[in-house]
Amino acid sequence: MINLLPTAEKEKLLLEKKKRIVIILWILVLFFLTCSILILFSIKTYIQAQVKSQQYLLLEVKKEGEQSEIQNLQEEISLINLSLARLDFFYRNKVYFCDILEKISQTLPQELYLTNLSVFPYSKEESKGIKISLSGFSPTTETLFEFKQNLEQEPSFKEISFPPSNWIELTDIDFFVTFEIPQNI
Numbered sequence: 001m002i003n004l005l006p007t008a009e010k011e012k013l014l015l016e017k018k019k020r021i022v023i024i025l026w027i028l029v030l031f032f033l034t035c036s037i038l039i040l041f042s043i044k045t046y047i048q049a050q051v052k053s054q055q056y057l058l059l060e061v062k063k064e065g066e067q068s069e070i071q072n073l074q075e076e077i078s079l080i081n082l083s084l085a086r087l088d089f090f091y092r093n094k095v096y097f098c099d100i101l102e103k104i105s106q107t108l109p110q111e112l113y114l115t116n117l118s119v120f121p122y123s124k125e126e127s128k129g130i131k132i133s134l135s136g137f138s139p140t141t142e143t144l145f146e147f148k149q150n151l152e153q154e155p156s157f158k159e160i161s162f163p164p165s166n167w168i169e170l171t172d173i174d175f176f177v178t179f180e181i182p183q184n185i
Helices: 007-092 097-107 141-153
Strands: 113-123 128-140 158-161 171-183
Touching: 097 113, 097 128, 097 141, 128 141, 141 158, 141 171
Parallel strands: none
Antiparallel strands: 113 128, 128 171, 158 171
């Protein structure tokens, strides 16, 4: 095909062809930029959502950590309070064994001696205290009877019990006695 157009028209057509190519290139560049912007915006939105979810998880973990620390501290405090309550109970209800031994030794006649002394705490419905069991040797029933009277005269000794087997022998008696010392609650 022969082009019979004048050179001015040829240049005009060439110029128009170049304009169309430039316009198409600009449209492609703008389309590429628009797509790039949209892709970057969606990536930004995704990353922000991930950051927010991670921050939320971090806050939850911190709360759980603080709650577990608080719970551990509360458990320690309750254990310490329990120990303190036990110590308080012990010191409020302490028994002075020296006083008990002194009272018992004051009731013993000269010839009588003890071979065994047992002390047990007891708790009844409305009272509590100490139950004491004594065993020993008495040369005569008169000495044992004197010991019994001495125990009965002591106001802090209650429920004194001599078994009947103590009174069978007249001499060289191995005796046994129990009594209680009540405490105020």
